[in-house]
Amino acid sequence: MTINSTSLTVIPPVAGPTPELVLRRTRILRLPRSPKVIAGLVILVLFGLLAIIGRWIAPYSPNATDQQHWVQHVLVPGTGAATGFPASYYPLPLPPSAAHWLGTTVFAQDVWSQLLAATQATVVVGLLAAAIATVLSVLFGVTAGYLGGGADEGLSLIANVFLAIPGLPLLIVLADYVPSAGSSVVLVASIIAVTTWAYTSRTLRAQTLSLRNRDFVEASRVMGEGRLRIILVEVLPNLVPIVAASFLFTALSAIGAYVAIAFLGLAGSPTSSPPGLWNWGEMLREGFANNAVRGGWWWWWAPPGLCIALLGTGLALLNFGIDEFINPRLRTAGLSRKTARKAGIGTRPKLGMTPVAHHPPVAVASVRTVAEASRLRDTAEPVLEIRGLSVDYGYDEEAVHAVVDCDLVLRRGQVLGLAGESGSGKTTLALAAIRLLRAPALISAGQVLFHSKPISGDGPAGTIDMLSATDDQLRAIRWSEIAVVLQSSLNALNPVITIGAQFDDLLRVHRPALAESARWARSGALLDMVGMNADRLRSYPHELSGGMRQRAMIAMAIALEPQVMILDEPTTALDVVTQREILQELIGLRDRIGFATLFITHDLSLLVELADEIAVMYAGRLMERAPATSLFHAPRLPYTYALLHCFPPMHGPRVPMEGLKGSPPDMRDLPPGCAFHPRCQWALPRCRQEVPRLAPLNGSPREVACWLHREGTTVPPELAQPEPASMRPRRPETVGQAGGT
């Protein structure tokens, strides 16, 4: 018996960003219906059945010996008539036959009957020990985790001490002094439980610790519910998957331990008094002790061994199912050949390169409108063009269409804002453009063109089709020409290496000509540019504050003077003051280096200060696109209007605030027609049936996907405010200073 997968794996804390977990809802264990789980269940049910009915279907008694018929007798060499010694025989086990399916032992006992009898004790001891150990570990772990403080210290210390003492040797010593243990299932199970509970107790403690500070538990505490009640009603149900995993793991270890002490002869012999129980370990012991291996009598000892392995595999497979339930990341396995062919991709997606379906590229440019063409002429040249991009998560019928037919053009030196609620597909769209999305993401249609004119370095120039680029091409473009800053800088930096090393690796890859000292100097200079001391290169990420980490990330992002910067909610996780500083820093850097920015945020009011143009996404589609000021002061889309009225404006007349009604749509089950219609106060009958496409709005440089703005409808006055006079957004005054420091 050895390490089960759960024993060495970190179970991600229950607390986490997964929205369903944040809800106050009991997590019922639902096993994924994978072949693994089914195989595991079948094995367990089979052995469970054998354990129950084994006694009755066994053809013989496990102890019955029939020397007459069941044994071949072999003359011991050197005895018999010719030798002068009285003939003496030794018995030989019989190989499997119709009468004895698994042959006989050297004592002329039926192996099949023994195996059936042994199944019962082995399974019962395993389950009972696991039950006792689980109760112990829940008592210790949950109590320690919930109470905290001194109680936690004490209980955890006990668990840690038990964990440190090696289980089997302790078990051996215990069993050795309780000779009658072998005859009592309860006794032997209790002894095993004492030596196996500690590990799961530690896991449960950690989980409880993370649960007790969660909102719903906090709420119950505030409401004055008793500790016991909170533990039973709020905490325990959420631990069900982990308790179940612990139970299976402990059952596996308990069976291993029982078999081991039986093999050592410490669980009592079934033929002595008081009789021990037949179990698989005892069968193996008898076989081993009576030279069954040397004799080649595999039928005697191999079946019990295989039974242990099979039952253990069943338990482990079921545990996989629970692991995958707790940590769904483990589930997304490779693609089956069929699915892959259907999706038009290889069976093995390359690491860090989102696969692109090999469907014929959607014809794009021709459908673009006159307004678009005229805008192309009178604005800056495009650097990143996204055309008709669609992204799925998953394949076939299960696919979630996270991004559908999106067009975006990012122009050199400009800031394009991408806004929308969380889950609307903003990040997916941006990361798909550089093919950074991970499995099971699939780019199902569209085109992404990168018009490269490197600012510095020897990066690739010219127009590159990102969706058909090779890995090497993509790697050369990444960071050197298109850099990314993610929202959470704590997780974005590798926790085990220094900031300096993380600058160094990218300089080494993209600027191989630089010597080590030059790389170090450059890294220091970059930190200096974002207002950090160059000494910080020696720091590890956890030694920096959130703001500093984000600055370091930004310094890293500009290290190779990219042409495009994708900023994915770069300031959301920071406090307001730091947010401001970092934004100013970014604007200053942009003015200095001249990169184009794709700025993703849910905060429209932030964008209006920064962006030249804003695009609004809803449920995976682009719904409105307009110059920033126009969009901010005169939104045309009901959704934009609602978004704008979520945040109070800093200046200007007071407007009543209305929250956005309803909740973001479930991407797996979108309403028909316009996805926003259930939340729209002006929804028309048509909105419930037809999906509106992004279309230009009577000659203005803005586009909107809304039936309200099509001919024959009256536009509500809220969505028909006059265009603001100035079409250029004003930047904060402080920009110049930030650039100068």
Next chain:
Amino acid sequence: MRALLRRLGVYLLAAWVALTVSFLLPRVVPGNPVAGAVARASQSGNCNSQCVEAIEAQLGFNVHTSLWDQYVQYWGNLGHGNLGQSWSENASVSSLIISYLPWTLGLLLIATAVSFIAGTAVGVLMAWRRGSWLDWVLPVATFFSALPYFFLALVLVLILGKTGTMLKVFPSLFGYDIYGVTPGLNGPYIASIIGHAILPAVTVVLASTAGFILAMRNNMITTMDEDFVLVAQAKGLPAKWVIWYAARNALLPVVANFTVAISLVVAGQILVEIVFNYPGIGFHLYDALGKLDYSLVQGIFVVITLVVLAANLLADVVYVLIDPRARQMA
């Protein structure tokens, strides 16, 4: 340093508990273990008067001092490295254990190192190449991780061992050829030791690698979903670097949970030694159990516990070295 000292405290406490259990058990177990032990021993006919006396002495009979005084004396003896006298071998327990220990530690060290490195590497590969043929390793590893070590040992003996019936390739009894070579610093002896260690080592490696594979694969998959891996990819780093970044982080929980792994490997190896009559601590534990040599059984229990605790401490030190966050707290 503080975190390490705390761990050291836990291990010292664990050592104290183990030693105290080993002291108390024979003295507080209900019934008359001497009678039981002697009866059991007489059945098999190998307990002479010397054996009975030894059992009695070991179990604390015929000792006319209080439990506390015995306890103090016990610790005094331990302080002098005195673990009592083995009646079956007629030697001091500590000297016996010192002679067994190199066999066990050698095998344990090599086998654990190989299985840790191989298991981790395969686990990383499996996470990296998801969807390839490597996925088949998963069910196979699961099966192997459920195999009892000693059963695997029996199978290997059958197939490869010279005492088996099939290929008869490797020696499968004793630690060296006890008839053919003379112990000492000579070529044949060393070659014999290596030859005899192959099958036991392969058994331990095969049985324990699976656990490391599964653990590392799961950690790796979880880690590869972290943002910093995404950033490493966004940085355009070569795939190998990205994998290295992820593996470096995925390794941390494996090292942190080494406690569980090492306990299981030690437990497995005890049984493997028995199957191969390998002259280490596990085989002699089995031997001593059969001969009712309680002093030897307890001495071995204490030493195994101390070895495992030392391994744990080592793992903690390694953890502090590879995780800067732990270093800061330590």
